[in-house]
Amino acid sequence: MSRSNRIIISISSDIGYDLAKKWLLDGHNVYGTYRTNSKKLLELKKLGAKVFKCDLLKEVSIKTFLKNIKKIKWDVLVLSAGTQEPIGSFNKINFLEWEKSILVNFINQLKIMHGLIPQKRDSKIKPIVIFFAGGGTNNATLNYSAYTISKIASIKMCELLDAEIKNIRFTILGPGWVKTKIHKQTLKAKIQSGKNYYRTLNNFKNENFYPMEKVIECCDWLIVSKRSLISGRNFSAVNDPWENKKIIKINKDYNNFKLRRFGNDIFQKR
Numbered sequence: 443m444s445r446s447n448r449i450i451i452s453i454s455s456d457i458g459y460d461l462a463k464k465w466l467l468d469g470h471n472v473y474g475t476y477r478t479n480s481k482k483l484l485e486l487k488k489l490g491a492k493v494f495k496c497d498l499l500k501e502v503s504i505k506t507f508l509k510n511i512k513k514i515k516w517d518v519l520v521l522s523a524g525t526q527e528p529i530g531s532f533n534k535i536n537f538l539e540w541e542k543s544i545l546v547n548f549i550n551q552l553k554i555m556h557g558l559i560p561q562k563r564d565s566k567i568k569p570i571v572i573f574f575a576g577g578g579t580n581n582a583t584l585n586y587s588a589y590t591i592s593k594i595a596s597i598k599m600c601e602l603l604d605a606e607i608k609n610i611r612f613t614i615l616g617p618g619w620v621k622t623k624i625h626k627q628t629l630k631a632k633i634q635s636g637k638n639y640y641r642t643l644n645n646f647k648n649e650n651f652y653p654m655e656k657v658i659e660c661c662d663w664l665i666v667s668k669r670s671l672i673s674g675r676n677f678s679a680v681n682d683p684w685e686n687k688k689i690i691k692i693n694k695d696y697n698n699f700k701l702r703r704f705g706n707d708i709f710q711k712r
Contacts, residue, residue, distance in 0.1 A: 447516045450474040452523035456622035498550045508557040515563040519571045521551045526589045526627040530634035540588045547592030573614035597676045604674030611673040618652035618680035675699035
């Protein structure tokens with residue numbers, strides 16, 4: 443793909459950092475937001491990234507970022523901000539913290555995207571927005587309700603946006619268990635996170651993580667894929683055959699890789 447403009451919301455996140463570094467080395471123009479400074483952020487700036495401080499919990503911070511980047515026509519927009527907190531049973535957590543989590547994981551990411559939509563670059567291959575999914579679509583993820591509901595809402599939002607806005611591709615990727623600092627929130631909440639504490643601890647001890655390189659490779663695949671193939675759909679980097687050319691057949695079924703009810707036709711079959 444030729445040189446393009448790519449914006450990463452939360453470029454300071456682990457996935458955001460690795461995407462930015464790869465794309466900068468590939469020759470793309472990369473812009474991003476951060477909340478706190480770090481060595482990784484300084485490294486990205488040295489490589490040519492243009493970064494803007496933006497706190498997703500502060501309205502004025504979001505407005506300032508949108509004002510500062512209003513001249514950029516983007517080709518790729520990545521929404522990689524996320525927090526697992528508050529961790530714990532819904533009836534025991536602080537609701538204000540729960541509400542803040544929804545703002546960070548879902549609502550204010552959409553607010554930024556809404557502000558950036560008019561700045562998309564018109565091109566033969568339509569610009570793309572990439573969200574990141576999490577667990578909980580096929581079961582009840584205990585003690586992570588704010589994080590889980592935000593991710594499920596993002597999956598459905600991709601489908602809605604795809605239906606309403608035809609000149610942008612919207613997709614969402616589940617990266618799997620990648621070694622990122624977000625898992626430290628679980629390790630910090632040993633009692634509240636329940637069984638997931640031991641699962642997370644075991645993954646760190648055994649280095650049982652999905653390679654970050656594969657997540658980046660999957661993002662690159664999404665960026666060059668046709669709208670009919672990937673837009674409005676939810677992909678798993680770990681479990682879906684995105685590396686198989688036969689995946690092209692999925693565009694024949696509108697329901698593939700989307701949130702759907704399961705087993706509700708049981709009486710219709712009798």
